[in-house]
Amino acid sequence: MATIPEKEPFIQALQPSWYQPYVECVDMLRLDTIHPVVSGNKWYKLKHNIQYAIDNRYKSLLTFGGAYSNHLIATAATAREYGMHCIGIIRGVHSIDTITDTLKDCKEYGMQLEMVSREDYAQKNTPQYIEQLSSAFNQPFIIPEGGANELGRVGSSEITQYIPESYTHVCISVGTGTTLMGIRASLPITTKVFGYTPMKRGSYLKKDIDRHIEQKLHETYTLFDNWHCGGFGKHTKELIDFMNTFYTINQIPLDMVYTAKMMMGIEEQLKSGYYPNEARILCIHTGGLQGNNSVKHLLTY
Ligand SMILES: *Cc1c(COP(=O)(O)O)cnc(C)c1O
Numbered sequence: 001m002a003t004i005p006e007k008e009p010f011i012q013a014l015q016p017s018w019y020q021p022y023v024e025c026v027d028m029l030r031l032d033t034i035h036p037v038v039s040g041n042k043w044y045k046l047k048h049n050i051q052y053a054i055d056n057r058y059k060s061l062l063t064f065g066g067a068y069s070n071h072l073i074a075t076a077a078t079a080r081e082y083g084m085h086c087i088g089i090i091r092g093v094h095s096i097d098t099i100t101d102t103l104k105d106c107k108e109y110g111m112q113l114e115m116v117s118r119e120d121y122a123q124k125n126t127p128q129y130i131e132q133l134s135s136a137f138n139q140p141f142i143i144p145e146g147g148a149n150e151l152g153r154v155g156s157s158e159i160t161q162y163i164p165e166s167y168t169h170v171c172i173s174v175g176t177g178t179t180l181m182g183i184r185a186s187l188p189i190t191t192k193v194f195g196y197t198p199m200k201r202g203s204y205l206k207k208d209i210d211r212h213i214e215q216k217l218h219e220t221y222t223l224f225d226n227w228h229c230g231g232f233g234k235h236t237k238e239l240i241d242f243m244n245t246f247y248t249i250n251q252i253p254l255d256m257v258y259t260a261k262m263m264m265g266i267e268e269q270l271k272s273g274y275y276p277n278e279a280r281i282l283c284i285h286t287g288g289l290q291g292n293n294s295v296k297h298l299l300t301y
Pocket of ligand 1: 040041042070071146173174175176177178179180255258259286287288289
């Protein structure tokens with residue numbers, strides 16, 4: 001299996017003018033280029049889920065997401081490639097006329113969209129609601145929101161095969177924390193992992209992350225939640241300017257929801273001397289560029 005990636009991930013060095021004289025190097029692991037739709041970390045979180053569903057003869061997949069969800073569209077495209085029916089439980093009821101580009105694309109890939117109230121959506125992890133969905137949709141294989149399950153963590157841990165041991169710090173944007181858990185568990189313990197959350201007060205995720213990784217790893221990663229620009233999915237003029245400048249310097253497009261906020265945080269930390277001079281930093285580009293649709297008129301790329 002594993003037919004989805006069309007391209008191997010690769011490491012791209014950022015321009016020295018972006019990080020000098022603060023650290024030795026800042027490189028980026030480009031997961032965003034592996035596939036036009038199933039980009040970034042989403043493929044790694046999905047690959048074992050889809051394989052499990054196939055091996056166990058499920059006829060369909062069901063998962064959850066908001067109207068801009070990268071996970072939802074990645075699941076829709078993956079399911080189509082594997083010829084499996086798929087159902088998306090969408091947070092909030094959106095009129096078919098004002099539906100987002102993300103949901104339109106999901107529909108295009110054949111995903112059956114089921115819009116539910118925010119109250120119902122909030123039940124997404126309760127056994128009763130799962131049971132109810134399971135019987136309503138003819139026993140699909142259910143993947144939690146964001147691919148946040150054990151199979152998602154196992155797939156994420158495979159990302160570290162692309163990370164040489166020479167890096168002192170590995171930086172990643174954090175939504176559910178699933179990808180961070182996977183890479184933290186399989187990187188050398190001496191490599192520091194820094195997670196950047198794009199939502200306000202995102203450090204609450206530490207409790208959840210700690211529950212899924214060994215105790216000896218609890219102090220080996222740090223979460224930063226200062227760079228949310230108003231909250232999840234929100235942006236400021238400063239963020240857009242940062243994205244355009246970053247692209248001009250490095251020729252790498254960042255996504256507005258996750259990776260741009262992480263890189264903005266790293267830039268600030270570099271300038272304030274947070275990273276030691278001998279740091280060799282690898283930032284993971286987790287993809288999500290479809291999320292720029294709503295601001296594409298503001299971007300130079
Ligand atoms: C989903 C996503 C993340 C967050 O991944 P988690 O495993 O949920 O923490 C980070 N970056 C991008 C671009 C994403 O689409």
